[in-house]
Amino acid sequence: MRDVNFGWAIRFVHMNGASFFFIVVYIHIFRGLYYGSYKSPREILWILGVVILLLMMATAFMGYVLPWGQMSFWGAKVITNLFSAIPLVGESVVVWLWGGFSVDNPTLNRFFALHFLLPFVIFGVVFLHIVALHKNGSNNPLGIDTKGPQDSIPFHPYYTVKDYLGLGAFMTIFAAVVFFAPDYMGHPDNYIEANPLQTPPHIVPEWYFLPFYAILRAVPDKLFGVLAMFAAIAVLFILPWLDRSPVRSMRFRPISKWFFWVLAVDAVLLGWCGANAPDDVWMGLQFVVWSRLATIYYFLHFLVIIPYLGLFERPKQPPASIAEAVLGGGTGAAAAAAAKPMEKA
Amino acid sequence: MRILRLAKAAVAAATIAVSASSAHAAGSGIHYESQDWSFSGIFGTIDHAAAQRGYQVYRSVCAGCHSMNLVSFRNLEGIGIPEHTIKVLASEAEIATINGDGETVMRPRLPSDRFPAPFANPQAARASNNGALPPDLSLIAKARANGPNYLYALLTGYHEPPAGMTVSEGMYYNAAFEGHQIAMAPPLSEGAVEFSDGTKATVEQMAHDITTFLMYAAEPHMDERKRTGLKVVLFLFVLTILLYFVKKKVWADLH
Numbered sequence A: 001m002r003d004v005n006f007g008w009a010i011r012f013v014h015m016n017g018a019s020f021f022f023i024v025v026y027i028h029i030f031r032g033l034y035y036g037s038y039k040s041p042r043e044i045l046w047i048l049g050v051v052i053l054l055l056m057m058a059t060a061f062m063g064y065v066l067p068w069g070q071m072s073f074w075g076a077k078v079i080t081n082l083f084s085a086i087p088l089v090g091e092s093v094v095v096w097l098w099g100g101f102s103v104d105n106p107t108l109n110r111f112f113a114l115h116f117l118l119p120f121v122i123f124g125v126v127f128l129h130i131v132a133l134h135k136n137g138s139n140n141p142l143g144i145d146t147k148g149p150q151d152s153i154p155f156h157p158y159y160t161v162k163d164y165l166g167l168g169a170f171m172t173i174f175a176a177v178v179f180f181a182p183d184y185m186g187h188p189d190n191y192i193e194a195n196p197l198q199t200p201p202h203i204v205p206e207w208y209f210l211p212f213y214a215i216l217r218a219v220p221d222k223l224f225g226v227l228a229m230f231a232a233i234a235v236l237f238i239l240p241w242l243d244r245s246p247v248r249s250m251r252f253r254p255i256s257k258w259f260f261w262v263l264a265v266d267a268v269l270l271g272w273c274g275a276n277a278p279d280d281v282w283m284g285l286q287f288v289v290w291s292r293l294a295t296i297y298y299f300l301h302f303l304v305i306i307p308y309l310g311l312f313e314r315p316k317q318p319p320a321s322i323a324e325a326v327l328g329g330g331t332g333a334a335a336a337a338a339a340k341p342m343e344k345a
Numbered sequence B: 001m002r003i004l005r006l007a008k009a010a011v012a013a014a015t016i017a018v019s020a021s022s023a024h025a026a027g028s029g030i031h032y033e034s035q036d037w038s039f040s041g042i043f044g045t046i047d048h049a050a051a052q053r054g055y056q057v058y059r060s061v062c063a064g065c066h067s068m069n070l071v072s073f074r075n076l077e078g079i080g081i082p083e084h085t086i087k088v089l090a091s092e093a094e095i096a097t098i099n100g101d102g103e104t105v106m107r108p109r110l111p112s113d114r115f116p117a118p119f120a121n122p123q124a125a126r127a128s129n130n131g132a133l134p135p136d137l138s139l140i141a142k143a144r145a146n147g148p149n150y151l152y153a154l155l156t157g158y159h160e161p162p163a164g165m166t167v168s169e170g171m172y173y174n175a176a177f178e179g180h181q182i183a184m185a186p187p188l189s190e191g192a193v194e195f196s197d198g199t200k201a202t203v204e205q206m207a208h209d210i211t212t213f214l215m216y217a218a219e220p221h222m223d224e225r226k227r228t229g230l231k232v233v234l235f236l237f238v239l240t241i242l243l244y245f246v247k248k249k250v251w252a253d254l255h
Helices: A005-033 A043-065 A070-085 A090-098 A103-138 A154-178 A205-218 A222-237 A255-274 A287-312 A322-327 A331-339 B004-023 B048-062 B073-079 B083-091 B122-127 B145-157 B205-216 B222-251
Strands: B094-096 B104-108
Touching: A005 A043, A005 A090, A005 A154, A005 A205, A005 A255, A005 B222, A043 A070, A043 A103, A043 A205, A070 A090, A070 A103, A070 A222, A090 A103, A154 B222, A205 A222, A205 A255, A205 A287, A255 A287, B048 B145, B048 B205, B073 B083, B073 B094, B073 B205, B145 B205
Parallel strands: none
Antiparallel strands: B094 B104
């Protein structure tokens, strides 16, 4: 950090890079939820995406332990201790993870090795994610299948140039944070060296884990808290089969659309709960009560509202083809467009 | 439509960011007056004169109890102290080394050596401080929420305790400290040091200067970081605008 040439730049890019990775991935996931990208025939693509999210979480968690600050240490302690909730073998699993009888040097060592290894695994799964994508092609905001060359445009130059623009905007924001507010998303306690004898007053994870942390703390029982936390992600795996609606995009689902935004607010609320001490009071209620309500709603959304709406909501009629929607004409125009591809040239 | 969507995403992101940061500010609930710092904002830089005075305060007052284990004498170059002065400053403290015969001997410190620590180990530090451990100050400006303003408030926060509050034996009332009882005796008193540049050594002045120095020590590359950042962000900003027009041009031939 201070003795290596440009160590400060490397550290801040790496640290904030993790946060920004989560920002884009969460946006990507919510976009997938909005446009129904998880639905048939893209279930495998979606599931691989959830696997990537899980791997990212493991990688980020282990990376956060490496600076060995107070939050690193106590975060590692809290998270590894969760495994002790497993019946019968829990305690042994924790000792196995630690490589000893407490979070100590061996733990740090193996987390370093795993933090180095897991990105390669992520890379592999990203590759599979793209292979799966190419099987059926990308979804689109209309959520309808492409019907021929008139419905799509070549990746190059259209998407390469659009992605450059996106990359440029992303890098500008990223650089602004790295250079002007590098500690904004971090916790001051992590600038204090790890001390096993002194517990910080509030142990909080990085912001991208806060919603899950809130779910964990919402449940009074340790084992069920851990189960609920993992279930919050596991439910995404079965989402393609929970949502029975034949229509993908929320553009044509007038009721689901609103529930989508309620879920987004709920996720932010969970994050807010995770960031605060459970006993503190906010708008007349303790945070632990808020997190319980938000947790219940979270599961209600996936396990009740989505299946129910999938069966009973009456969607609007999506356009027959992308070309028709773009060209705005009736069936006649669409038929005419069918003859030639999208580009004018 | 697209703008609307982007705006929504931005609002969501901002909400998350705000919730994350206010969580960190939460805690003691004590409000710290914001001071005027030379280093705040994206154009702010460390005020060398203040940081040099701050180093003088550290060396003559705080160093009696607090280590700064991550800071080397050569880091003082970054606040404008000339090299030959640094050599002298470093050599005034010795460090143990092993000579050719395998014996431990003392030699003067070099600019590449770290600041000497006042105590050999934490136990010794506690023993001389009523059982309390004076924390290492290398990163202290970053290790507290609202670091610089907190440090200033702490160092100027020694008052008579409010009526009705009893302060335990060996503790001092401090308005800024969590719990309002701190084991550190008021370190600063009017005229505790004599600044060579003639600045009057009031408690406020010294608190301001030592905080500037501690901020520098916590991130010696801060000025360089912001300077580089301006160039990088400006470049990327212009590039992104150009890319926007390229994209528009390329997509123009679509229906």
